[in-house]
Amino acid sequence: MRKLEWTLVSALLAVTAGFPLYQAAHEAIVDKEMPHVFNLFLRSPTKENLHRWDDNAKDRSVFAKWLRPVTLQFRYDVLGEMAPKSLKGEEDWLFYNQDVDYLLQPPYTDDRFYKGTFDTLIAGKRVNVRNPLVAMEDFRARLKARGIELLLVPIPGKPSVYPEKLYHGIHGQPASPTLALLEDLGRRGFNVVDLFSPMLKAKAGGAPQLYLKRDTHWTPQGMEVAAEALATRIRSMLPDADTAMVLGPQDSTVFTPRYLIKDTTVERWGDIAEMTKVPDRKKIWPNESVKAERISDAVTGLPYKDDPASPILWLGDSFSRIYQTDAPGAAGIIAHVAYRLNRPLASIVNDGGASTVVRQQLARRGEMLEGKKLVVWTFVERDLRFGSKGWQVEELP
Amino acid sequence: MVFTEDVFLFYFLPFVLLVYYLIPYQADPAPGKSRYWMRNLWLTVVGYVFYSWFEPWFVLPMMFTNVADYLFGLYLGRDDVPKARRKLVLIISMCMNLGLLGIFKYGVFTQENLNHLLAAVGQDTFSVLQIAFPIGISFYTFHSMSYIIDIYRGERPVKSFADFSCFVSLFPQLVAGPILRYNVLSQQLHSRMHSLSLFSRGVMLFFLGFAMKILLANPVGRIADAAFAAQHPHALDAWWGVLAYAFQIYFDFNGYSVMALGLGMMFGFELIRNFNAPYHADSITDFWRRWHISLSTWLREYLYISLGGNRKGEARTYINLALVMLLGGFWHGSQWQFIFWGGIHGTMLGIERWSGKKPFYANSPRWMRVSVTFLVVLITWVFFRADGLPHAFSYLGSMFGAGRPGPFADLLKAEIYHSHDLINMLICAIAIAQPVQSYEFGKQLSWGRFAVAFSLFLVAVVMMYTQAFNPFLYFQF
Numbered sequence: 001m002r003k004l005e006w007t008l009v010s011a012l013l014a015v016t017a018g019f020p021l022y023q024a025a026h027e028a029i030v031d032k033e034m035p036h037v038f039n040l041f042l043r044s045p046t047k048e049n050l051h052r053w054d055d056n057a058k059d060r061s062v063f064a065k066w067l068r069p070v071t072l073q074f075r076y077d078v079l080g081e082m083a084p085k086s087l088k089g090e091e092d093w094l095f096y097n098q099d100v101d102y103l104l105q106p107p108y109t110d111d112r113f114y115k116g117t118f119d120t121l122i123a124g125k126r127v128n129v130r131n132p133l134v135a136m137e138d139f140r141a142r143l144k145a146r147g148i149e150l151l152l153v154p155i156p157g158k159p160s161v162y163p164e165k166l167y168h169g170i171h172g173q174p175a176s177p178t179l180a181l182l183e184d185l186g187r188r189g190f191n192v193v194d195l196f197s198p199m200l201k202a203k204a205g206g207a208p209q210l211y212l213k214r215d216t217h218w219t220p221q222g223m224e225v226a227a228e229a230l231a232t233r234i235r236s237m238l239p240d241a242d243t244a245m246v247l248g249p250q251d252s253t254v255f256t257p258r259y260l261i262k263d264t265t266v267e268r269w270g271d272i273a274e275m276t277k278v279p280d281r282k283k284i285w286p287n288e289s290v291k292a293e294r295i296s297d298a299v300t301g302l303p304y305k306d307d308p309a310s311p312i313l314w315l316g317d318s319f320s321r322i323y324q325t326d327a328p329g330a331a332g333i334i335a336h337v338a339y340r341l342n343r344p345l346a347s348i349v350n351d352g353g354a355s356t357v358v359r360q361q362l363a364r365r366g367e368m369l370e371g372k373k374l375v376v377w378t379f380v381e382r383d384l385r386f387g388s389k390g391w392q393v394e395e396l397p
Numbered sequence: 398m399v400f401t402e403d404v405f406l407f408y409f410l411p412f413v414l415l416v417y418y419l420i421p422y423q424a425d426p427a428p429g430k431s432r433y434w435m436r437n438l439w440l441t442v443v444g445y446v447f448y449s450w451f452e453p454w455f456v457l458p459m460m461f462t463n464v465a466d467y468l469f470g471l472y473l474g475r476d477d478v479p480k481a482r483r484k485l486v487l488i489i490s491m492c493m494n495l496g497l498l499g500i501f502k503y504g505v506f507t508q509e510n511l512n513h514l515l516a517a518v519g520q521d522t523f524s525v526l527q528i529a530f531p532i533g534i535s536f537y538t539f540h541s542m543s544y545i546i547d548i549y550r551g552e553r554p555v556k557s558f559a560d561f562s563c564f565v566s567l568f569p570q571l572v573a574g575p576i577l578r579y580n581v582l583s584q585q586l587h588s589r590m591h592s593l594s595l596f597s598r599g600v601m602l603f604f605l606g607f608a609m610k611i612l613l614a615n616p617v618g619r620i621a622d623a624a625f626a627a628q629h630p631h632a633l634d635a636w637w638g639v640l641a642y643a644f645q646i647y648f649d650f651n652g653y654s655v656m657a658l659g660l661g662m663m664f665g666f667e668l669i670r671n672f673n674a675p676y677h678a679d680s681i682t683d684f685w686r687r688w689h690i691s692l693s694t695w696l697r698e699y700l701y702i703s704l705g706g707n708r709k710g711e712a713r714t715y716i717n718l719a720l721v722m723l724l725g726g727f728w729h730g731s732q733w734q735f736i737f738w739g740g741i742h743g744t745m746l747g748i749e750r751w752s753g754k755k756p757f758y759a760n761s762p763r764w765m766r767v768s769v770t771f772l773v774v775l776i777t778w779v780f781f782r783a784d785g786l787p788h789a790f791s792y793l794g795s796m797f798g799a800g801r802p803g804p805f806a807d808l809l810k811a812e813i814y815h816s817h818d819l820i821n822m823l824i825c826a827i828a829i830a831q832p833v834q835s836y837e838f839g840k841q842l843s844w845g846r847f848a849v850a851f852s853l854f855l856v857a858v859v860m861m862y863t864q865a866f867n868p869f870l871y872f873q874f
Contacts, residue, residue, distance in 0.1 A: 001594075001842065002593065004597070004842050004843070004844060004847060005593045005594060005596075005597035005842065006593070006597075007847065008597040008600045008601060008842070008847060008851075009593070009596060009597055009600060011600070011847075011851050012600045012603070012604075013411065015406075015854070015855070015858065016406055016407055016410050016411045017411035017415075019403075019406075019407045020407045020408055020411065023407075037408065045449065045453055046453060047451075047452050047453055050449075050450055050453075054402075054404050057403065057404060057408075058403060061403065061862075063862070064403075064862045067859050067862050068862045068863055071859050071860065071862065071863045072863055075817070075863070079815075079816060079817035079820065080815065080816055080817065081815065081817040083863075084619065084865065087811055087812060088811075088815075089811065095811075097812075100805075100808050100811065100812065101623075101626065103804075103805035103808060104623075104626065104627040104628065104803065104805055104806070104808060104809055104812075105626050105627060105628060106628045107628075110628070111785070111787070112784050112785070112788055115784050115785075118525075118527055119524070119525075159805070159808060163805065163807070163808060166808055166811045167807050167808055167810050167811045169807060169810070170805075170807040170808065171807065174804035174805050174807075175804055176805075177804075
């Protein structure tokens, strides 16, 4: 029995004391650095410093670096389990957990939406910066004071358009909660664009795949459906703009095209595949090949370029970045809307930051608002719940 | 700091153990001093370090409670203090402890409800002052209160501040129990056994508790989180979600308690067992003998008995029972749902007491009694887990098919019925249904048991690196 008791104690110490000793020796001998454990005593014991030390210890851990990929691969191979941000769907489709949670969880009109948040006092009024309407109302008022119109454009998430690719047993085509928001915004006099109807109509009409299988974003085909709807709406909002803009590229009799369009092919790997953290993910999921259309200047032949002096300012997230600054370049929604309007736009794009960060960037670059007639604010619908930094009220210069 | 993160496992624990066993003890201590006062002092210091890891300023209210109750205890322990003054000191100490708890834990709740009242009578509401909640305050406050009450009832106070602080801030039980009563631990603070046998049994329990949290509680917790976060889930999904929560809370809290017991043993303490197969209970009365035993014992000894227990007639007994359960519910959280949860359990206990401490289904076979009891407990867990009372009722509505599921409710299935989810739930169900409890498993050592426990521990350590930060559920209380 005594032997067993000693074995138990040794087993505990071998794991709990053996690890830090090995780690310290590795850092001192292999990395030729002071062992991280001593860093704990070099800074004052504030919460931030303690937690930073903690995080660094995890990042530097030799065992973690070795064990994490092995375990993740094992869990995928044996149980089909992936990192929590990603969900496996049908026919090799992958979904982003937040996209699905947005559809499942209560909307902004429900008290539970605000769980764990506090009201903020702004101009003597108690508001909650998680409520998107507060920021939208405020932003519209600030723009209006400068004579600028606001157009709000929530972009459908992948599961709103392809729920059956996540769960085959879903009944019909359910309506995204964002449609209720669009109605609410309409009642409040906002200019909005409904991208859900044209997307679902295109899907029902047998259009090519509108979203990438293993990415959160749309395909160039899905993007073009949105670009068409947006260009139509923008034309209707700025009737006094120049002729080319009003007529659009379809009217060839009086139209002088500013841009040319050229077919190309893009290989996309997929941000959700990356999120799975499965070490062999590159082998498991191949690249997806999609056809895109690049927009280039009709005179110079150079790829589409923004014009900061444009009367239209575009605010957006990674849906505005994909194909635009990513490969193949100048083939994203900004270029395609510009092509349809036959004029360049100005834009501020921030990945995952459409709810607040783009407006913060705008506040820092006040000159961007000079000469503007319209601000197009696009954001993916999941940001209504999960937007980075919430929906803060931002001053404009 | 959390037992199941690497900073605790690989740095804090081995260092604390090493220093603890290097500190000599006094074989023949001076009168009034314990043999282990230096070791107790070390445990106090590391208890504060452990606690401050969450947020350094959290130690301030705990330190204040420590100092104040130590002084109150010394005063109460004097033989020349008149009875009336003893009572006054007791009341002051209780007010101080409950006052601190009230400010930090119930401050926001009180303000919010005051606002509701003001709004109801058409008055202007005010901005709610947000107060940070120091983790585990309910636990150490109860420890400290038990000390003062025990001294008031005749126990001798500790002379050494280190010993008293050690009792309150003993890190294995500091933030989530088991809730210690001073009269249980007083002797051990002075003289306790440090033996290889006790230490190794502690290691065994620590291995098992660690595995319970990482391998069982965390994976099924993800299912519960998804189901409870959904707006209007389908009935089956809602039941699946609350079942997952029942498993999660048991393995999470029991895992923590078993680890606390194990860690205590490594330092020579024998803390009290907190769980005894609660889901094997065949009545609600039986459930409360098996679930969070340290809390029910504390409430019985210090609240139920103080209120008169069953000595003041039948009606008063039922009132006392209801009060204890309501306050027990309120102790868990400053939200109406916890009061409701306590109220339901109190009502069930009252009904069972009325029928001779037996449930109305007492004459059915044992498997049925256990199943019905589990069903009742399962339904009450909805109140425990929901985001407020309206959500609890809406979730119960979903469970019983009232209202229409949300338009995308089908998608929840993609989140909660993966093959690994089914396997995890099945393992949890088997672990609960089998008769050997971790406490008994860890008590009797054998090579086979060691192999099982150590393997589980190693797998859990490996899994720990692939799980997100996942604190224990009872930290919030």
